Amino acid sequence: xxxxxxxxxxxxxxxxxYQQALEKEDGVFDVFFRHVPDDGSFVITAGLAQAIQAVxxxxxxxxxxAYLKNLDLFTDNFLNFLKKFKFSGNISAIPEGTPVFPRExxxxxxxxxxxxxxxxxxxxxxxxxxxxxxxxxxxxCYAAQGMPIMEFGARRAQGPSAATLGARAAIIGGCASxxxxxxxxxxxxxxxGTMAHSWIEAFPNELSAFEKWAELYxxxxxxxxxxxxxxxxxxxxxxxxxQKLEEKGHKPIGIRIxxxxxxxxxxxxxxxxxxxxxxxxxxxxxxxxxxxxIQSLLFSQGAPIDNFGVGEELITSASDxxxxxxxxxxAIKKEGKIIPKIKISxxxxxxxxxxxxxxxxxxxxxxxxxxxDVIALKEERLSKRMLVKSADPLDTKQNINLxxxxxxxxxxxxxxxxxxxxSSPTVQQIKKVSQQSLSxxxxxxxxxxxxxxxxxxxxxKLAKLQDELLNDQEY
Amino acid sequence: xxxxxxxxxxxxxxxxxYQQALEKEDGVFDVFFRHVPDDGSFVITAGLAQAIQAVxxxxxxxxxxAYLKNLDLFTDNFLNFLKKFKFSGNISAIPEGTPVFPRExxxxxxxxxxxxxxxxxxxxxxxxxxxxxxxxxxxxCYAAQGMPIMEFGARRAQGPSAATLGARAAIIGGCASxxxxxxxxxxxxxxxGTMAHSWIEAFPNELSAFEKWAELYxxxxxxxxxxxxxxxxxxxxxxxxxQKLEEKGHKPIGIRIxxxxxxxxxxxxxxxxxxxxxxxxxxxxxxxxxxxxIQSLLFSQGAPIDNFGVGEELITSASDxxxxxxxxxxAIKKEGKIIPKIKISxxxxxxxxxxxxxxxxxxxxxxxxxxxDVIALKEERLSKRMLVKSADPLDTKQNINLxxxxxxxxxxxxxxxxxxxxSSPTVQQIKKVSQQSLSxxxxxxxxxxxxxxxxxxxxxKLAKLQDELLNDQEY
Numbered sequence: 001x002x003x004x005x006x007x008x009x010x011x012x013x014x015x016x017x018y019q020q021a022l023e024k025e026d027g028v029f030d031v032f033f034r035h036v037p038d039d040g041s042f043v044i045t046a047g048l049a050q051a052i053q054a055v056x057x058x059x060x061x062x063x064x065x066a067y068l069k070n071l072d073l074f075t076d077n078f079l080n081f082l083k084k085f086k087f088s089g090n091i092s093a094i095p096e097g098t099p100v101f102p103r104e105x106x107x108x109x110x111x112x113x114x115x116x117x118x119x120x121x122x123x124x125x126x127x128x129x130x131x132x133x134x135x136x137x138x139x140x141c142y143a144a145q146g147m148p149i150m151e152f153g154a155r156r157a158q159g160p161s162a163a164t165l166g167a168r169a170a171i172i173g174g175c176a177s178x179x180x181x182x183x184x185x186x187x188x189x190x191x192x193g194t195m196a197h198s199w200i201e202a203f204p205n206e207l208s209a210f211e212k213w214a215e216l217y218x219x220x221x222x223x224x225x226x227x228x229x230x231x232x233x234x235x236x237x238x239x240x241x242x243q244k245l246e247e248k249g250h251k252p253i254g255i256r257i258x259x260x261x262x263x264x265x266x267x268x269x270x271x272x273x274x275x276x277x278x279x280x281x282x283x284x285x286x287x288x289x290x291x292x293x294i295q296s297l298l299f300s301q302g303a304p305i306d307n308f309g310v311g312e313e314l315i316t317s318a319s320d321x322x323x324x325x326x327x328x329x330x331a332i333k334k335e336g337k338i339i340p341k342i343k344i345s346x347x348x349x350x351x352x353x354x355x356x357x358x359x360x361x362x363x364x365x366x367x368x369x370x371x372x373d374v375i376a377l378k379e380e381r382l383s384k385r386m387l388v389k390s391a392d393p394l395d396t397k398q399n400i401n402l403x404x405x406x407x408x409x410x411x412x413x414x415x416x417x418x419x420x421x422x423s424s425p426t427v428q429q430i431k432k433v434s435q436q437s438l439s440x441x442x443x444x445x446x447x448x449x450x451x452x453x454x455x456x457x458x459x460x461k462l463a464k465l466q467d468e469l470l471n472d473q474e475y
Numbered sequence: 476x477x478x479x480x481x482x483x484x485x486x487x488x489x490x491x492x493y494q495q496a497l498e499k500e501d502g503v504f505d506v507f508f509r510h511v512p513d514d515g516s517f518v519i520t521a522g523l524a525q526a527i528q529a530v531x532x533x534x535x536x537x538x539x540x541a542y543l544k545n546l547d548l549f550t551d552n553f554l555n556f557l558k559k560f561k562f563s564g565n566i567s568a569i570p571e572g573t574p575v576f577p578r579e580x581x582x583x584x585x586x587x588x589x590x591x592x593x594x595x596x597x598x599x600x601x602x603x604x605x606x607x608x609x610x611x612x613x614x615x616c617y618a619a620q621g622m623p624i625m626e627f628g629a630r631r632a633q634g635p636s637a638a639t640l641g642a643r644a645a646i647i648g649g650c651a652s653x654x655x656x657x658x659x660x661x662x663x664x665x666x667x668g669t670m671a672h673s674w675i676e677a678f679p680n681e682l683s684a685f686e687k688w689a690e691l692y693x694x695x696x697x698x699x700x701x702x703x704x705x706x707x708x709x710x711x712x713x714x715x716x717x718q719k720l721e722e723k724g725h726k727p728i729g730i731r732i733x734x735x736x737x738x739x740x741x742x743x744x745x746x747x748x749x750x751x752x753x754x755x756x757x758x759x760x761x762x763x764x765x766x767x768x769i770q771s772l773l774f775s776q777g778a779p780i781d782n783f784g785v786g787e788e789l790i791t792s793a794s795d796x797x798x799x800x801x802x803x804x805x806a807i808k809k810e811g812k813i814i815p816k817i818k819i820s821x822x823x824x825x826x827x828x829x830x831x832x833x834x835x836x837x838x839x840x841x842x843x844x845x846x847x848d849v850i851a852l853k854e855e856r857l858s859k860r861m862l863v864k865s866a867d868p869l870d871t872k873q874n875i876n877l878x879x880x881x882x883x884x885x886x887x888x889x890x891x892x893x894x895x896x897x898s899s900p901t902v903q904q905i906k907k908v909s910q911q912s913l914s915x916x917x918x919x920x921x922x923x924x925x926x927x928x929x930x931x932x933x934x935x936k937l938a939k940l941q942d943e944l945l946n947d948q949e950y
Contacts (some may be wrong), residue, residue, distance in 0.1 A: 001476070005657035006635045008627060010668035012656070013692065021687045022677055029673070067660045073692070113677060120671070124630035125638055132633070152483060155599035156797050158607070158641065160481045161634035163600055181487070182480035185542045193485035196595070198504070198804040201816045202497055202588060205949040212496045217488070217548070228819045233950035260821045312797045321796040322631050322787040329673040341676045344703045346735045474680040475708035 004058045004085075007121040012068070016078040018114040026089070026333035027113035028356055029120070030105040031127060034349075037135055037320035041451035042099040042441070044138050044434060045106055046169040047130030048414070049096065049424040054122050055087055056420060087115055091415040094359070096424070097134070097172050097434030098410060099441055101373060101456045103391045104359050106131075106325065108411070110333070111418075120327040129162065130169040132323035136314055137173025138438070139448055143291035144298070148176035149308050150192045152286070153315025166315045172430050175310075187427045194220065194256065200227040206234065210241040218250040222284060225255045230265045231272075239276045254282030254306070262287065263301040270304040282306035288313060291448055328352050342469040348393045353462060354469050362405040363440070370440045372402065372455040373410075377462050382407065388457035400457060479533045479560075482596040487543070491553040493589040501564070501808035502588035503831055504595070505580040506602060509824075512610055512795035516926035517574040517916070519613050519909060520581055521644040522605030524571065524899035527889060529597050530562055562590055566890040569834070571899070572609070572647050572909030573885060574916055576848060576931045578866045579834050581606075581800065583886065585808070586893075595802040604637065605644040607798035611789055612648025613913070614923055618766035619773070623782050625667045627654035627761070628790025641790045647905050650789075662902045669695065669731065675702040681709065685716040693725040697759060700730045705740045706747075714751045729757030729781070737762065738776040745779040757781035763788060766923055803827050817944040823868045828937065829944050837880040838915070845915045847877070847930040848885075852937050857882065863932035875932060 018025070036043055060068070060082045069079055089111015094100055106127060109116050141149050151170040157163035167183035177192035178184055184191035195213060203209035206228055214221045223241065225234025235255065242252035255273070257265050262285045273281050285297065286309035294310075297303040312318055330352065332339045340354035356378040361370050374388055385403040414422045425433070444452035458466075493500070511518055535543070535557045544554055564586015569575055581602060584591050616624050626645040632638035642658035652667035653659055659666035670688060678684035681703055689696050698716065700709025710730065717727035730748070732740050737760045748756050760772065761784035769785075772778040787793055805827065807814045815829035831853040836845050849863055860878040889897045900908070919927035933941075 001635060001639065002657065003635050005660060006629060006638050007656050008629055008654040008668050009656055009659075009666050010654065010670055013668065013695075014670055014674045017674065017688065017691045018677070020691060025677065027673070027677065064660065068656075071666065073695070117673060120673075121629050122635070125632055125635060128631055129634045129637070154481060154483055154596050155802075156603055156799065157600055158633040158791065158796070159604045159636035160476060160478050160597070160600060161636040162604070163481050164476065165634050179483040179485065181482050181484055181543075182477065184484075185480060185539065191484050191546065193483050193488065195485055195489055197818050198502070198592060198595075198802075199489045199492065201804045201818060202493070202500065202502065202807055207950070213492065216492045216495060220488075220548070226820075228948055228950050229821075237950065259825070312799065316633065316791075316796045318796050321633070321791045321793050324631065324787065327630075327673075329676045332677055343672050343676060345701075346704075350734070473703055475682070475703050475712065 002061065002064060003054045003122050004060055005064055006125060007118065011118050011120050013073060015114045015117045016074045018117065019078050019081060020075070022113055024334065025113045026111060027116045027329055028108065028110040028331040028333065029116055029327050030330045030357070031107040031123060031325055031327050032103055032105055033323055033325040034102050035324060036102065037132060037317060037323055038139060040135065040139065041445040041454055042101050043131050043323065044134035044173050045094050045098050045100050045131050046096050046134035046172045047126040047165070048093050050130070050165060051107070051123050051126045052414060052420060052422070052424065054126060055091065055119060055415065058087060058118070059085055081114070086418060087415065088112065088418040089115055089415065090413070090417065092411040093414050094410045095412055095433070097430040098437055101454055103353060103456060104373060104375065105357055105411070108356065124325050124327050128323045128325040130165055131325070132317050132321070133166045133169035133315065134173035135323070136317040137170040137175050139291045140294060140310055140314055141174030142446060142448060143295040144308055147298070147306065147308060149174070149310055150177045150179065151175045151314055152179035152193065152309050153311040154180045156312035157315040163315065168427055170314055171427050172434060174431065174435070189427060194222040195224050197224065197227045200224065207237045207240065210237050214241045214245050218245055218248065220253060221245055221250070222253040223255050224258060225269070226257050226259045230257060230260060231268050235269045235272045239272065239278065242276070242278050242281060252278055252281050254284060256284040256286060256309070258286045262305070263297055263303040266303045266305050284309060286311065290314070290319060295448070330354055331356055340465055340469060342466065342473065344470060344473060351466065351470060353391070353458065353466060355462065355465055357462065359410045360407045361410055362402065362407050365404040365406055368440045371442065372457060374402070374457045374459065375462060376459040377465065380459055380461055387460055389460065389463040391456040391458045402457070477536065477539060478529045478597050479535055480539055481600060482593065486593050486595050488548060490589045490592045491549045493592065494553050494556060495550070497588055499809065500588045501586060502591045502804055503583065503585040503806040503808065504591055504802050505805045505832070506582040506598060506800055506802050507578055507580055508798055508800040509577050510799060511577065512607060512792060512798055513614060515610065515614065516920040516929055517576050518606050518798065519609035519648050520569050520573050520575050520606050521571050521609035521647045522601040522640070523568050525601045525605070525640060526582070526598050527895060527897070527899065529601060530566065530594060530890065531895060533562060533593070534560055556589065561893060562890065563587065563893040564590055564890065565888070565892065567886040568889050569885045570887055570908070572905040573912055576929055578828060578931060579848060579850065580832055580886070583831065599800055599802050603798045603800045605640055606800070607792045607796070608641045608644035608790065609648035610798070611792040612645040612650050614766045615769060615785055615789055616649030617921060617923060618770040619783055622780070623651035624649070625652045625654065625782060625784045626650045626789055627668065627784050628786040629655045631787035632790040638790065643902055645789055646902050647909060649906065649910070664902060669697040670699050672699065672702045675699065682712045682715065685712050689716045689720050693720060693723065695728060696720055696725070697728045698730050699733060700744070701732050701734045705732060705735060706743050710744045710747045714747065714753065717753050717756060727753055727756050729759060731759040731761060731784070733761045737780070738772055738778040741778045741780050759784060761786065765789070765794060770923070805829055806831055815940055815944060817941065817948065819945060819948060826941065826945060828866070828933065828941060830937065830940055832937065834885045835882045836885055837877065837882050840879040840881055843915045846917065847932060849877070849932045849934065850937060851934040852940065855934055855936055862935055864935065864938040866931040866933045877932070
């Protein structure tokens with residue numbers, strides 16, 4: 001699959017036009033979002049490694065070019081440009097795994113308009129998708145409070161790449177393992193899984209199916225107990241097999257319950273296992289679980305569950321399956337001059353932040369406690385005390401004084417003049433850094449329901465630029 | 476991307492076990508679903524062409540085999556089997572584009588257990604995803620009642636294959652065109668699209684951006700009018716450009732509104748266009764539309780919209796982003812004998828239909844008016860009058876007499892002894908057949924809200940088999 005062609009036609013129509021009308025202009029585009037899925041407070045960024053690959057692999061082969069020529073929309077000059085396409089611009093980005101907030105520039109792409117326009121669809125596709133799933137995984141892992149989450153949604157994912165890249169994002173967001181072999185192979189993830197109901201059904205009865213499994217995989221004996229009846233059949237049969245395993249010197253792993261009332265059944269199963277002397281055997285729960293059911297099972301219902309397998313709700317972010325990241329032109333560079341650009345909307349909330357910007361995370365002085373982010377113009381030098389405005393024009397308190405902080409910039413250079421100057425960490429490293437960044441955020445902004453809004457400010461200079469463009473835009 | 480590895484680990488663990496424990500057994504698996512997304516009455520099947528490809532391409536290369544060996548779970552004999560894998564069994568399926576109902580076997584896969592188990596994850600992934608999107612597209616097209624729907628969700632799709640295969644499914648479900656170039660190229664779809672806000676912003680003002688566009692694409696002048704202000708700027712500027720186009724002998728196409736109150740703005744824009752003599756210029760609406768907003772715009776609010784561009788709501792089926800198709804063992808063949816199999820559940824509704832089955836659609840005699848489907852055992856010959864039971868055990872009326880019908884089987888042979896015996900139609904052909912099948916369904920089952928349930932029956936013989944297995948299952 002040539003990802004360069006996973007592109008809306010209009011990107012090419014515009015680029016074809018830019019070549020004729022604005023050939024010398026450079027464009028600067030920001031990727032950002034306005035709304036966090038599930039009314040959360042932040043998104044976990046993900047997908048940068050694949051975004052980098054898409055940009056560096058960007059090309060059109062002979063078959064594609066013949067198809068495009070046939071559309072009869074493009075000049076030969078433009079098709080020739082596509083044939084030789086090689087990105088010559090710059091990209092900066094916030095590293096994967098970082099918690100990010102509305103309006104913050106996740107990626108900034110600059111370079112000839114004709115080049116930078118072409119990346120819109122594929123970069124949004126990759127970053128929106130993986131950030132969505134990493135964000136959902138963060139919510140589910142938060143609900144499970146340290147109990148391991150196994151991602152196993154491949155069969156309900158929206159196509160093969162949603163399964164595989166979604167598994168990658170799920171690990172970045174905090175999951176322990178995935179059932180998806182390709183994702184595990186490709187990204188060095190821990191792979192997990194045991195048996196389906198078909199294994200049980202294929203044998204004359206449940207006990208012989210369990211026995212055979214334990215014989216083949218004596219050290220991986222997590223038995224699926226709900227094919228016929230958890231309490232009267234599944235758990236008693238599992239206990240019989242565990243006893244034999246123990247006699248042979250193996251440690252029984254546990255059971256999995258995949259249907260019925262998980263809270264009720266897990267309590268009954270726990271008691272049966274304990275009574276039989278298998279208090280160390282784990283109980284794994286699955287079946288359309290999400291952060292709400294996991295929180296309810298563990299904390300409202302006190303279900304004795306040790307591991308969760310999470311499928312469709314995670315791999316599609318089913319409760320809110322879209323992260324609406326956008327790719328907006330924020331500046332044009334022409335003959336060395338930067339002309340900031342704005343997209344105006346009926347709703348003040350949706351007016352874009354113009355210009356080339358830098359994002360800072362502020363920590364209480366001498367600590368790692370993040371308390372606000374500030375978006376500034378790139379050329380600004382921040383002072384130790386500053387008056388800032390809320391980035392959200394709907395906030396009541398608009399003018400804030402900031403002092404006593406340490407600050408860090410969040411963006412990193414990825415491409416410089418078309419060359420990759422960044423090496424993506426492994427998924428496990430990204431996950432670790434993500435957990436660290438999360439630990440630096442205020443607790444109240446991490447809760448699942450009605451999280452406290454984390455403050456994102458813009459500098460006075462940026463606010464002034466936005467106001468000017470808003471009022472002076474020539475139509 | 477090797478789709479064979481987009482597979483849950485447990486499929487391989489089970490297959491490895493089958494090789495040692497049940498090497499001579501054949502398995503028969505059905506793919507079916509229990510619940511229709513958005514509480515609809517039926518699903519539009521899609522994805523069969525890609526499912527066929529996944530089965531015929533199924534293989535493990537050296538790198539995959541080395542990875543699998545490293546997991547230390549599989550015998551050398553099994554890894555050797557994977558290395559030489561070639562499907563030797565049979566698959567039958569309901570052709571793409573067919574409206575199908577809960578419990579109906581969409582695909583039936585039979586052959587050595589060790590082979591058939593391996594396809595579970597990837598077949599479900601492909602068929603669940605595309606059927607989900609085709610079903611959503613059907614709903615959206617139904618709401619638009621013949622007005623063309625343009626799919627343009629690539630940037631919000633869950634990864635590149637969700638964008639591309641989703642576009643394919645959207646056309647099967649009734650959409651007119653897609654913005655996705657790869658989908659259009661690969662599947663022979665109509666491609667559509669014009670400009671983004673960035674085109675407008677890149678120029679000194681809106682009018683010069685429109686003028687340049689009209690100069691470059693005089694016959695593709697659909698102008699995006701909401702970058703600054705639809706009424707005070709976008710439409711007046713579009714009209715100026717349309718006047719020039721007309722002077723030069725070109726027909727202005729129309730405008731697109733992508734934000735704000737679409738109903739209100741489209742009415743104002745329509746009047747302005749009409750007053751300026753451009754009553755044939757079309758109005759296209761976009762911006763997070765779905766079947767509910769389209770129905771409301773057209774029928775409750777009388778918005779004068781001619782085309783719809785639908786993005787994230789369609790490409791993710793955002794209101795219900797999961798089709799929960801399952802892959803269930805329904806029979807084991809051993810030494811020529813067929814042993815039907817059942818998955819039991821606490822809920823009677825979820826008990827599976829055992830055995831190898833045939834699906835019939837019944838039409839009122841001498842017409843093409845479908846009125847019910849019947850699931851029978853494959854070896855049964857249906858009589859002209861028959862007593863059947865509801866396939867849904869929760870239905871009040873359980874026993875029904877059927878007479879005066881014509882019938883057709885819905886499944887087709889796809890693989891016979893490992894060989895493909897079916898040639899997939901083009902997407903346009905599938906769409907056409909789908910529209911025909913839809914026209915044969917009762918009107919009341921097609922509406923979006925509280926559709927009338929279309930009757931699906933099982934034969935007495937199948938009902939009896941299910942009862943026997945349910946009561947006699949040995950644990």
